[in-house]
Amino acid sequence: xxGILIAGLIVGGTxxxxxxxxxxxxxxxxxxxxxxxxxxxxVLPGNNCGGCGFAGCDDYAKAVASGKAEPxxxxxxxxxxxxxxxxxxxxxxxxxxxxxYIKCSGDCNVAPDKYEYxxxxxxxxxxxxxxxxxxxxxxxxxxxxxxxxxxxFGAISIVDGIAKIDPDKCVACGKCTKVCPKxxxxxxxxxxxxxxSCSNKDKGKEVKAVCSVGCIGCGLCAKNCKFDAIVIExxxxxxxxxxxxxxxxxxxxxPVKIIK
Numbered sequence: 001x002x003g004i005l006i007a008g009l010i011v012g013g014t015x016x017x018x019x020x021x022x023x024x025x026x027x028x029x030x031x032x033x034x035x036x037x038x039x040x041x042x043v044l045p046g047n048n049c050g051g052c053g054f055a056g057c058d059d060y061a062k063a064v065a066s067g068k069a070e071p072x073x074x075x076x077x078x079x080x081x082x083x084x085x086x087x088x089x090x091x092x093x094x095x096x097x098x099x100x101y102i103k104c105s106g107d108c109n110v111a112p113d114k115y116e117y118x119x120x121x122x123x124x125x126x127x128x129x130x131x132x133x134x135x136x137x138x139x140x141x142x143x144x145x146x147x148x149x150x151x152x153f154g155a156i157s158i159v160d161g162i163a164k165i166d167p168d169k170c171v172a173c174g175k176c177t178k179v180c181p182k183x184x185x186x187x188x189x190x191x192x193x194x195x196x197s198c199s200n201k202d203k204g205k206e207v208k209a210v211c212s213v214g215c216i217g218c219g220l221c222a223k224n225c226k227f228d229a230i231v232i233e234x235x236x237x238x239x240x241x242x243x244x245x246x247x248x249x250x251x252x253x254x255p256v257k258i259i260k
Contacts, residue, residue: 036088037065043084044074047152051075051173064089075172097190098172100155100165102147104184105197105258106140108161111211122146127181136210139200141184147176193246194239198258201234215258221250 041061048056052073054063063069064085072082072095079095086093117134119126123146132138141162148156148163155169156176165176167190177185184199196215200207204216217235229243230250237259239250251259 034062034065037061039088040064040085043077043081043088045076045081047076047173049076049152049173049175051171051175075174078171098187099167099170099190100172100174100176100185101188101192101195102141102163102165102185103195103197103199104139104141104162105213105260106135106137106162106211107143107159110213111135111137111140111161120144122149124179124181137200137207137214138210139182139184139202140211141182146179146181147185150175150179189241191246192239192241192244194244194248194251194259196237196239196258197260198236201236203235207235213256213258216256218255220253220255221259224249224253 038061041057044057044061046057050056052060052069052075054060054069060069060074064071071085071089071091071093074081074085075098078097082093082095113134114136115134117126117130119129121144123133123142123144126133126142126144133140133142133144135142143158143161143163145156145158145163148158152173152175153169153171155166155171156163157166158164163185165185172187174187177183177187182199188195198207198211198213198215200211200214202210204218207214207216215236217232217237219232219237221237222230222232226247226249227243227245229240229245230237231240232238237250237254239259251257
């Protein structure tokens with residue numbers, strides 16, 4: 001009987017010592033949780049899309065709490081989440097809504113194919129196999145839907161052989177911009193009224209041979225812009241939205257009406 005009692009005391013004492021050691025170790029090795037970081041993470045949507053520039057919502061929340069990231073960088077949460085983060089940080093936060101835009105108007109009605117493609121329904125695969133894809137325009141959208149496949153918000157669809165973005169569904173997360181092998185998609189301000197819908201870098205005559213509505217790089221838009229908001233780079237017009245006043249003069253002067 002005495003042996004059982006002694007064994008019980010030994011086991012109990014050992015357990016007590018282990019418990020004390022674990023408690024001390026827990027306090028010693030514990031990671032202090034930033035209260036602001038936890039609150040910011042709580043209001044984030046959890047999509048982990050990377051549109052904020054960080055690997056996921058956890059990394060973004062940590063960066064915001066430490067002052068290393070802007071509180072209005074979450075494209076999915078938009079103004080609502082930015083406002084909540086502002087309350088947590090005790091600051092006022094403003095948000096400018098952005099949207100993805102596909103710089104191509106070369107659908108099957110105006111930009112013919114040079115051959116019939118029967119390969120993988122992926123722009124990435126087609127580019128790897130064929131180089132520029134089946135269209136005569138080497139710079140145009142192939143319309144195989146790699147961008148649509150990665151869009152979590154149903155904002156991209158394929159219409160008449162090219163991708164189209166619904167600006168009211170798009171949150172400008174940027175996933176589509178990363179998968180497009182021809183880099184046709186850019187993020188622009190939602191309220192930008194005028195956009196150059198072409199990326200062809202060839203000269204006028206060569207452009208017209210592969211797409212009847214392509215930018216011919218004539219420069220009339222740039223010459224007539226009163227705000228220096230348009231330049232011609234690589235034979236195609238580009239708009240600087242930080243300067244653009246949405247006056248529409250560029251669109252009215254464009255002979256091929258590619259500024260829409």
